[in-house]
Amino acid sequence: MPKKSDELTRRQFVANAARTYLGVGLAPMLGSSVATQAYAQSSKKAERKPAESVIFLNMTGGMSHIDTFDVKPGKKEVQGPVEAINTNVDGIQVSQFLPKTAAVMDKICLIRSMSSINGAHERGQYALHRSYTPRGTIVHPTLGAWTMKLRGRKNPEIPGFVTVGGNAANASAGFFGVKYAGVPLGRPDEGLKDSVRAGSVSAEDFERRLKLADVMNKQFHAEHQNTEARAYDELYKEAVRLMRSDDLKAFDIDREPRSSREAYGNNSFGQGCLLARRLVEHGVRFVEVNLGGWDTHYDNFTSVEARCQVLDRAYANLLVELEAKGLLESTIVALTTEFGRSPNIVAEHSNGRDHHPSVYSSLLAGGGFKGGMVYGSSDSKGGRVKKDKVGVQDFNATIATRLGLDTDAVLLSPSGRPFQVAHKGKPVEQLFA
Known part of the structure; x- marks a missing residue:
């Protein structure tokens, strides 16, 4: 050997x-150019046509749910100086830092009951991407690699799995091998x-x-x-x-009109979202775009506001353009993070917030998900799940199911151990349109 x-x-x-x-x-x-038996079986079970692509927006560092999508306006000691604003859906409020997202809430399914057992960044990101706990003896495939393995490429002339920014390990196929790995791009404006x-x-x-x-x-x-x-x-x-x-040419964002590039924001994340839209247009199956800077132990409110200015513009514009091009219904846009931030504001750290995996928020839009709805809730302080807990594996199973992947399919590692795309996760079918 x-x-x-x-x-x-x-x-x-x-x-x-x-x-x-x-x-x-x-x-x-x-990625595999031919759909496998697992996809065929899942398609037979699906009640509606599965989504064709995924744009996975990864907020690295632990995005504060309380200062973004799960505001607590009645709890000043928890909310701090951040105010809640109304969205275009009655009864749903978000942070004042997200006005453009508020205007497209009718396209978004907001999950306020996410929960993880991982309070460390590396382990949290590993579980977020792979649905498993890291082990020294094996590297598990990412969700993008599972998509390539079970669904295959949509366009045989172009890579099926691309990551933009962030950790290159997010493009790993683990024990599936290099055939199912993604293409990691450091910067969206550098092309391939x-x-x-x-x-x-x-x-x-x-x-x-x-x-x-x-x-x-x-x-x-x-x-x-x-x-x-x-x-x-x-x-x-x-x-x-x-x-x-x-x-x-799909990788060349310089082909876009200046107005389009400016609409997404002149930064790596905004241009990465623009690139993701172009790649999906050309048949790329799975695109991940990363936005870091959410680890706000210190000066939380200033940092979150700055991050939201980048996120809000790019995310809202991505949804609007996908819909205008007739792609939103076939494209899942997932926005998530490894964990949330603590309700407790740490004054001695310039009003920072610490890691908080017990509850946080994630978003799903397009791809056959209901828009204008909130699923689950946290308690009055945003410290624990109050209703309808959704684990990391459940979140990934929900995406996989809408993408037409069979979450019950078992694939063996080279050593003969059984694995599934979302481990033991169960899809949250209440989110399906």
């Missing part, structure tokens, strides 16, 4: 060979790096090198029966096809 160090060396060999001989260096971008032929390599030389690489790969595979190396070989064949595809 090959050692782990040997596996790494082989991966490096394939990657370096592609860069050296082909003039390309794309990150993993594959290394996706064009190097200027120093002519078209003729490029084709010649492709043929030479193919010969070398066949020789290598004949001598080394290694699944990982074969997966990377397929990766670079896909990379070459993408280089020749007209869909590559």
Whole structure:
């Protein structure tokens, strides 16, 4: 059995060979191009057509629910200086920091009863993305990787799973392997790096090198029966096809009118949401966009206001544009975080709030979810779930179900251990339109 160090060396060999001989260096971008039996079974059970894509907005750091979507105007000692404002749905209020979101609340299903057992960032984000607790012996697939495995790519000419900003580990496919991993983009305005032929390599030389690489790969595979190396070989064949595809333009947000770019906000998250909309238009199945800065132990109110100015503009505009383009009904827009913040305001930390996994808020819009509704509630101080608790696994199961994935499907790890897309989570069917 090959050692782990040997596996790494082989991966490096394939990657370096592609860069050296082909003039390309794309990150993993594959997903299955054929829907699996699990998706077929789930589709038979679905009462309505499943959603086609997911835009997953990850608020990293622990977004304060009390200062955003679960305001407590009657509790000054909890709410602090933040005021509640009405939305365009009677009876639903949000923070004064979210006026644009308030104007599109009729498109949003607001969950105020989220709860997690993880109060540390790394473990919380791991559970948020993978529905499992981290273990030293295995890396679980992310929800995006499960989507690739069970649903497959919608457009075979373009990556099916993309992450924008945040931790590159969010694009991991874990034990599924590189074939189902996402493409991690550091910045939305940089497009897909290394996706064009190097200027120093002519078209003729490029084709010649492709043929030479193919010969070398066949020789290598004949001598080394290694699944990982074969997966990377397929990766670079896909990379070459993408280089020749007209869909590559989906990654170029410079093609958007200035007015459209400005509407989302001149920042990485806003432009990431714009990119997500473009990618969904071109058939990308799962796009994650990250917005950090929510870890407000110190100066909570100033920090949350600044984060909300970025979030509010981009999020509301994303929903409006998706609807205008006829894509909102087929696209799930999920907005969530690893945990909330404490009701207690820590004066000695310049009015900060600490980690609080017991209760927090998340949002679902489009993709067959009800709009203009609130599900669940926290207690009067925003400290505990009062009604209709929704766990992280339940949240992921709810997304997976609307995407047409079979949450009962069991897939085995290489060691033979059984796993499911949302672990033991149950979909919250009351949210379905």
